[in-house]
Amino acid sequence: MNKRTCLYERHCQAGALIQPFGGFDMPIQYTSIIDEHNAVRQHCGVFDVSHMGEVIVKGPDAEKYVNHIFTNDVTDAPIHKIYYGMMLYPDGGTVDDLLVYKMAPNHFFIVINAANIAKDDAWMREQAKDFDVTVDNKSDYYGQLAIQGPESSAVMEEVLQIPCSEFVFYTCKTLEIDGEEIIVSRTGYTGEDGFEIYGSTDFIVKQWxxxxxSHRCVPCGLGCRDTLRFEVGLPLYGDELSKDISPVMAGLSMFCKMDKPEFIGKEALVDQKTNGVAQRLRGIELDDKAVPRHGYTVLKDGNPVGVVTTGYRLISVDKSCAVALVDSSLKLGDRVEIQIRRKTFPGTIVKKKFYDKHYHK
Structure with a gap:
């Protein structure tokens, strides 16, 4: 049986379409994916992302331990700075992609993907055996809201009375509200300005x-969360990253700090960068309005050369696009086809970002 977030009853009352995602029954849409997508691009939308996992790492070896399991570098990180990166297997495959929040000296707050909570927790505890740290899975305690869109800052301040206009991108802070300590951050997974609120499940329900x-923002489901992140080239674990897709293959080497002394998977990534990889993620823009989907075959001159990881008719730019894991010999501008049911549709290899981000920096 799937889990439910603290807002499940609210979603049902609002008439949301509920479907399984990451082991949870989650809202996919309330009105329509197009309407919710456009609300985030133009105004403000709010997502229940309480299905995400949260792990707290503390102890004398916390920084050393996080640097060991994480591809990015948290050495001497400023307090309240946030880092994006991955946990890797020794062969370079991806355990998960995650956000690491530096909360205090030797204190890190780590956000992981819902479908990977049990796997990540076990992995992190196994790697902690040689370090003086505690790994505390707080996923059942925390709920999370994501307030996203160009009006999100005004909504945060005017509706929730949470000061945020001075927030720097990819930073966080703790606040005392209603007698409890909450965490607020400014990252976003939509390509628009946005904030995340972490607190107890009771607190999150009250803020929702x-x-x-207030009628200042609309509830948004995971359907438009996927269309929004895809347009701006952000990966989804299970599609653009997996145990079989390394950060090098995904074009995310910038989040892997190869000048660190060590991290799990570093040797494999060094080898991939030195000797190359057989496949890489590439963007594809179709000539036609046909819609490519996950798992569809990509062909070059009639021969299979890869598979689609994500595809949509893009809402913000009205184009049919895909990201696909294809032979690394394919370059920007190359012509390919995508098999959609019994027909093939021509397209061009392009960059994976189809729409420009509008983050507040």
């Missing part, structure tokens, strides 16, 4: 109700 009563 305040937001809905």
């Amino acid at each position: 109700d305040r937001l809905m009563a």
Whole structure:
């Protein structure tokens, strides 16, 4: 049986379409994916992302331990700085992609993907055996809201009375509200300005109700969360990253700090960067309005050369696009085809970002 977030009843009352995702029953849409997508691009939308996992790492070896399991570099990180990166297997495959929050000296708050909570928790505990740290999975305690869009800062301040206009991109802070300590951050997974609120499940329900009563933002499901992140080239674990897709293959080497003394998977990534990889993720823009989907075959001159990881008719730019894992010999501008049911549709290899981000920096 799937888990449910603290807002499940609210989603049902609002008439949301509920479907399984990452082991949870989650809202996919309330009105339509197009309407919710456009609300985030133009105004403000709010997502229940309480299905995400949260792990707290503390102890004298916390920094050393996080640097060991994480591809990015948290050495002497400023307090309240946030880092994006991956945990890797020794062969370079991806355990998960995650956000690491530096909360205090030797104290890190780590956000992981919902479908990977049990796997990540076991992996992190196994790697912690040689370090003086505690690994505390707090996923059942925390709920999380994501307030996203160009009006998100005004909504945060005017509706929730949470000061945030001075927030720097990819930073966080702790606040005392209603007698509990909450975490607020400014990252986003939509390509728009946005904030995340982490707190107890009771606190999150109260904030959701305040937001809905204000009519300043619309509830958004995971359907438009996927279309939004895809347009701006952000990966989804299980599609663009997996145990079989390394950061090098995914074009995410910038988040792997090869000048660190060591991290799990570093040797494999060094080898991939030195000797190359057989496949890489590439963007594809179709000539036609046909819609490519996950798992569809990519062909070059009639021969299979890869497979689609994500594909949509893009809402913001009205084009049919895909990201696909294809032979690394394919370059920008090359012509390919995508098999969609019994027909093939021509397209061009392009960059994976189809729409420009509008982050507040």
